[in-house]
Each structure stands twice: as C-alpha cells, then as structure tokens.
Amino acid sequence: SMPLTDGSADRGGIVVGSLARRSGGMAQLFRNLGLLHVQGHDIDWDQVLGADTGSCLPDLPTYAFQREPYWMDTPKPSGDLRSVGLEVSEHPWLGAALALADGEGHLLTGRLSLTDQPWLAEHAAFGTVLVPGTGLLDIALTAAHHVGADTVQELTLLEPLVLTDETPLRIQVTIGAPTPHGTRPLTIHSRAESTPDDTPWRQHAAGELGHAESATAESFTELAQWPVLGTERVDLDGFYDAFRARGLEYGPAFQGLTELWRDGSTAYGLVRLPDSLAPDDFGIHPALLDAALHTLMGVR
Structure with a gap:
C-alpha cells in the first residue's frame, strides 16, 4: 500500500481504505468516507445515509462558544x-x-x-x-x-x-x-x-x-451579657446597601457584621468570619477586623 499512497500523494490524490483488519463494519466505512469529504471530494450523502431515513444536518449553535478554563490555581511553592x-x-x-x-x-x-x-x-x-x-x-x-x-x-x-x-x-x-x-x-x-x-x-x-503601656486595659464589663442590657436592635436588612451608595462595595467575605445593637450614641456589633474564609496565620483576619469597624455605622 505504501507505493500506492506515495504515488497518489505525488499527484495530489488521497488513498483511503474500505475495511481494516479487526476494524471492519459500517463505522470504518463511514470514517473513510469522512476522510474523503474533508479532502474536498463530493460525497452523495443522500445515497450513503439514505434519503428516507430522516437524517438531517444539525444546526450550529447560534451563540458564541463559551470558553472557561478549569485549571486549579495552586499556591506557588516557597522553596527552601x-x-x-x-x-x-x-x-x-x-x-x-x-x-x-x-x-x-x-x-x-x-x-x-x-x-x-x-x-x-x-x-x-x-x-x-x-x-x-x-x-x-x-x-x-x-x-x-x-x-x-x-x-x-x-x-x-x-x-x-x-x-x-x-x-x-x-x-x-x-x-x-x-x-x-x-x-x-x-x-x-x-x-x-x-x-x-x-x-x-x-x-x-x-x-x-x-511596647504596650503597663496600665491595665479598659474592661468592657457590659459585654459580659449579649445583647447588652438597655440596647435596641438595629435591622441589618439593606445595611450594606448604604455602603454601596457611597461607592464602597463589600462582598460576602466582608459582610461579617451579623448583629448590631445601639444605646444612644453607643453601638455594639457581633462580627463573625464568613465560612468561606479561613483564619490562616493572620494576627487578626483583615476581613473580620474590617467588619468590626462597620459597627461605627450604628452611631450615625
């Protein structure tokens, strides 16, 4: 078959088989017809497939293909x-x-x-x-x-x-x-x-x-009971919309303020690190401390 293949290539032709050892059948025949088709040879597909079989060419998608990588992002090794x-x-x-x-x-x-x-x-x-x-x-x-x-x-x-x-x-x-x-x-x-x-x-x-001063830090004894006595609860529905109106966009990772209570000009907040975040090796996780500062909105 090699001389036939080489000679055909020299003259711009192509050689395909019909059956292959241990790979015969209609699938092999259709594959070879497909090889001829992609090389520019006209194939009467109605005769091959049968005009009365109801076969048809499927339409291509009418939208641009969506491509999305699925590689896993892994931290770069630190080395020794x-x-x-x-x-x-x-x-x-x-x-x-x-x-x-x-x-x-x-x-x-x-x-x-x-x-x-x-x-x-x-x-x-x-x-x-x-x-x-x-x-x-x-x-x-x-x-x-x-x-x-x-x-x-x-x-x-x-x-x-x-x-x-x-x-x-x-x-x-x-x-x-x-x-x-x-x-x-x-x-x-x-x-x-x-x-x-x-x-x-x-x-x-x-x-x-x-270094810290030797004086004892102030004790917040009122926090021993939660909610703090004498406070009223502030509804947090739409709370972060007020930030967004000022151009500050906080996603779920930075919406750690879960409760807000107020007593006059004093506000008390309960903050939690969202489940999507891990404490890692931060001294104080930046998202958690940032959420604690959101309590200040309760006194405005």
Missing part, C-alpha cells in the same frame, strides 16, 4: 528560603524576612495577588479593588512581633494599595533600628511584579512599633 539566607515568615502575605547587616534594621518581603487571595476582590471602592487598611495593620503587627515589639503604636495610611487581576504585587516591609524612645519606624511599600527593577516603589503606610 533558609538555604539562601532568609527567614521564613508565617504571614500569608509575607514569605520571607531578613535581618540587615548594616545597623539593626529588618526587611520582610512578600507577594500579593488576587489569584492567591481571591477574597480581596470583594473589597472595592468605585470598582477598584483595594487592600483594606486592616490588612496593612495586620502586616505591621506581624512586623512588630518579628522584632520583639508587641504593639503598633502609630500607623498612617498614605496611599491605597490597589490590586488588579493582571498584576501581582511585591510587598516590602522595612523596620528601622530602635530610636532612643524604644520604638522602631516602619514603612510598607509595593511594586508591580512585572515592572523593571528601576521602577520606584510606592509607599502605602508609615508607622511606629513599640
């Missing part, structure tokens, strides 16, 4: 950071830490993307996804614990940390040497992962890390 002189950070957004040789400073680095943290897409303002300020606060608290401090004494948010689907961000947290007052300066920067090395970093926060 200690083998390259780095310390491992347990924070979900910070992968490594380094004590600087010049002075007493420290550097924490990480990577933030909507692929790794898809729930962040549910925190937006006027259609732009923003990392909540509570997330930056938790980064600062992690930095404090890393250097032996226990509080974030001050944190100023300078520029929103914007996330997009296309561009993961590199995060850098810089901790300075101790000041004479025993505090340490802190800065948080980011830069798009795809930008050249000479691209300037954007600063999002600056603050101070230190």
